[in-house]
Amino acid sequence: GIQVEQSPPDLILQEGANSTLRCNFSDSVNNLQWFHQNPWGQLINLFYIPSGTKQNGRLSATTVATERYSLLYISSSQTTDSGVYFCAVVPTLIKAAGNKLTFGGGTRVLVKP
């Protein structure tokens, strides 16, 4: 099956810093979503971004489908950005069978005040 790798696995930031999280995937995809799992365990949709660039406040994401990677940018980080960020994909080849997401291992982010 498709492999989804996220880097770095852990990230410690000082409040106000910027950072970039990366998601590499081994096959072509037609669904890619970024999620934030907060310290209470809730999973929050950030972006649906199978290709292109999107921005939402201090967060933005870019997916280069032809090169099989996606980037999540966090600017001016705040302590509330702490948690685990997951990238999840649906490979193009299995699209007909439904939209089951394959998740990466996540990047654990800690923003210090």
Next chain:
Amino acid sequence: NAGVMQNPRHLVRRRGQEARLRCSPVKGHSHVYWYRQLPEEGLKFMVYLQKENIIDESGMPKERFSAEFPKEGPSILRIQQVVRGDSAAYFCASSLPNTDTQYFGPGTRLTVL
């Protein structure tokens, strides 16, 4: 505009008991997915259902686990004769037909004593 609802949020069972997890999708969503997150790991797909149909159960353990999504009422994930290894967070997601974005519920955290 209620999102995906799951209950209970926390469930404690002793080994050998049954666990029933409920998921009410976003109003109007007819596609439901269940994922499992073991401690310190990413989410893994379990099963994909549409109303009254199991579309893909390739991620479900072969024994003790079952899922349904009846015409009326919530989707149910049922685990019979729970074991300690079943302790995990179980997330439900829903989507509209022919759309890719999945919206996740808050999860049910199952602890098996």
